[in-house]
Amino acid sequence: MAFHCTHAETAKFVSHVMPPTAGQLWKEGLGPVEVAQRWLATCLSSHEHCRIERQPQQHERPSRLVAIDHDTGKVKLVSTASMDTLPPYASLSYRWGTADFTRLTAANYDAFHSSIPLDLLPQTFQDAIHITTKLNLGHIWIDALCIIQHEPDNTDWLREAGRMRSVYGSATINLAASWTRSVHGSLFSLESPLAQKKTMKPAAAVSQNRNSGGFCARVTRPHLASATCVQNFHSPAVYEDYVANTRLARRAWALQEKLLAPRTLHLGTGGGGREGLFWECRSSVGSDSLPDGFPGRLGPAYLVCGRGVGRGGWNWLHIVEKYTATRMTVPGDKLPALAGIARAQHVAATAAAKLGDNNRHDQYLAGMWRERFLLQLGWWVAQKRKRRRPRPREWRAPSWSWAAVDGPARFSPHWEEDELMGRAMKFLRVVDVWTTPAGPDPFGAVTRGELTFACEGMVRGWLVVEGHDDGDGAVVLGEADWTETRQPVRVDRLSGRREYFGVLLDCSGEDVRPDEALYLVPIVYGETGARVGNGHETADTRKEEKEKNHEIKEPEEWNVGMEVVGMVLQCCGGVGARGRFRRVGAFRMSHMSYPNKDFEREHDSEKCLVFLEVLREVGASTAEAECARVDVPESGNSDLRYVITI
Numbered sequence: 001m002a003f004h005c006t007h008a009e010t011a012k013f014v015s016h017v018m019p020p021t022a023g024q025l026w027k028e029g030l031g032p033v034e035v036a037q038r039w040l041a042t043c044l045s046s047h048e049h050c051r052i053e054r055q056p057q058q059h060e061r062p063s064r065l066v067a068i069d070h071d072t073g074k075v076k077l078v079s080t081a082s083m084d085t086l087p088p089y090a091s092l093s094y095r096w097g098t099a100d101f102t103r104l105t106a107a108n109y110d111a112f113h114s115s116i117p118l119d120l121l122p123q124t125f126q127d128a129i130h131i132t133t134k135l136n137l138g139h140i141w142i143d144a145l146c147i148i149q150h151e152p153d154n155t156d157w158l159r160e161a162g163r164m165r166s167v168y169g170s171a172t173i174n175l176a177a178s179w180t181r182s183v184h185g186s187l188f189s190l191e192s193p194l195a196q197k198k199t200m201k202p203a204a205a206v207s208q209n210r211n212s213g214g215f216c217a218r219v220t221r222p223h224l225a226s227a228t229c230v231q232n233f234h235s236p237a238v239y240e241d242y243v244a245n246t247r248l249a250r251r252a253w254a255l256q257e258k259l260l261a262p263r264t265l266h267l268g269t270g271g272g273g274r275e276g277l278f279w280e281c282r283s284s285v286g287s288d289s290l291p292d293g294f295p296g297r298l299g300p301a302y303l304v305c306g307r308g309v310g311r312g313g314w315n316w317l318h319i320v321e322k323y324t325a326t327r328m329t330v331p332g333d334k335l336p337a338l339a340g341i342a343r344a345q346h347v348a349a350t351a352a353a354k355l356g357d358n359n360r361h362d363q364y365l366a367g368m369w370r371e372r373f374l375l376q377l378g379w380w381v382a383q384k385r386k387r388r389r390p391r392p393r394e395w396r397a398p399s400w401s402w403a404a405v406d407g408p409a410r411f412s413p414h415w416e417e418d419e420l421m422g423r424a425m426k427f428l429r430v431v432d433v434w435t436t437p438a439g440p441d442p443f444g445a446v447t448r449g450e451l452t453f454a455c456e457g458m459v460r461g462w463l464v465v466e467g468h469d470d471g472d473g474a475v476v477l478g479e480a481d482w483t484e485t486r487q488p489v490r491v492d493r494l495s496g497r498r499e500y501f502g503v504l505l506d507c508s509g510e511d512v513r514p515d516e517a518l519y520l521v522p523i524v525y526g527e528t529g530a531r532v533g534n535g536h537e538t539a540d541t542r543k544e545e546k547e548k549n550h551e552i553k554e555p556e557e558w559n560v561g562m563e564v565v566g567m568v569l570q571c572c573g574g575v576g577a578r579g580r581f582r583r584v585g586a587f588r589m590s591h592m593s594y595p596n597k598d599f600e601r602e603h604d605s606e607k608c609l610v611f612l613e614v615l616r617e618v619g620a621s622t623a624e625a626e627c628a629r630v631d632v633p634e635s636g637n638s639d640l641r642y643v644i645t646i
Contacts, residue, residue, distance in 0.1 A: 032288045047283040060166040064146040065139040077112040089139035090132045091171035093257040097182020103144040127187040162441030164340030174261035178246040179268035242278040252326040256340040313348040324409040342443040366401040378565035380504040380586035381407040391507040398449035399583040414528040424526025428455040456639045457619020459520040461489040505585040522566035563590040579628025
């Protein structure tokens, strides 16, 4: 049972009745160290989904760990190659920052195997080592101390970066420095006893803060048979405040570090008094203020607690959307920072396929999977035009991959369902697609990549920019939606009539000039799953009315939502470049016969039908004039014949 309070003059909170089987840590008055120890012990002993399989193969292990002597407090670097069994260890997820700090190099490599001076290490490392000892672990993996830095050819980094799935996946626990700005920040506030005496602030003191992780209380309910119960009270955004929206969560590498680890202990301080601990494993979440967990679903925690790496793989589209919303210091890390998740996804999906699950992800291609490639090919950058970034100077992925550009990628969610995708009309078929890895990791960076497909047709047009008058500029630029998110493309029909379609460019407008032709290539057209009755009701509003026990009549007919999604291409130019293009954007147009015409115009329904009409009119002839060759398939849709390479 859940209760919600949203009174604007008080505070927003959510409350759940704790089940009788819930623990009783909340009333034991434990300090955060003891709470963390109990979390870890419970998870190791009773959480089936959180159990990890040690990697016996040396090539899957981290090559080095930092060993901690509990008696003397000294630390040193150790090699794992000679170990018969990989010892339990913690891993650390943190922000480097821009200031210099002590790290492993070829110059100090031998010395670090003898001893690493603690006083030379930045504060985040010192705190993490201390917490590791408090959790009764004798080793910790920290990338800056376990991977050789500043090598001319990055040999060690390339090898170890390809092992991230095993490094974090084999760790007993991952320590997340959630709110530090850099490696020089402390995991605890200056007022915290831990910063002074290495003992954590008691949970009771933390829970009194108005921005804490919540609290538990025994509640009397005289009107019910069960007069008393235990309820928790917390902000509805507690997960976002402590995990999803922290400084660390904005870092691209941190996503895979959290998802790959079987359990993570989030530590640190931040704005609004956020201090303390937050626990997250594949079976539960909890805070030091609510140590017995949260009975209800807690925001995006489903990526960790849901159908994750041990249960057939994640929803890849959700992973990409989360990942591309983060920030990256080194642009070239776009694919390497996701490689661990990709490898884990491949392993989990392959295992599921052996058990009879046909949803296999067998070939990884610069952030995309060969299976359901058409669905992933229709990504777009979900930013307003003025916020879109320039195309990266350094090439890092083929233009058909979302990894080629910066900005949050989005996908049409409708066709994740096999039934809808099966009924959808496909406008192209993949002839060949490949990428060349930059190093030994097939899930890491790439140096080349190419997609060859055969399409049914394409529509040629020209970009219209603000302030550019092509005769109909007043009409085009009057569309508020286009000026915010979409750029209008002008298409000249055979009759001489001009049509305008809104496109979503991948990068800022400087990437495409108005005098260069663009080509709109549809990928898929089909049902979105949305339905509207003959009145103003939708499937969702009807559900709400039914929940209120309102009697309503079934509509005589449902109008089905339809959508077309495609890519915007540009000729590469040059000798021998016929049929060769690069991707510069995407488009999506929906259609439904809404009774409310303003709503209809808002959803671009007329444009969708007009585009399909123009495609039938000039699509085949345009494609034949621009394609590399005509290839009529021996079976299947014979209209998919015009071969294009990106």
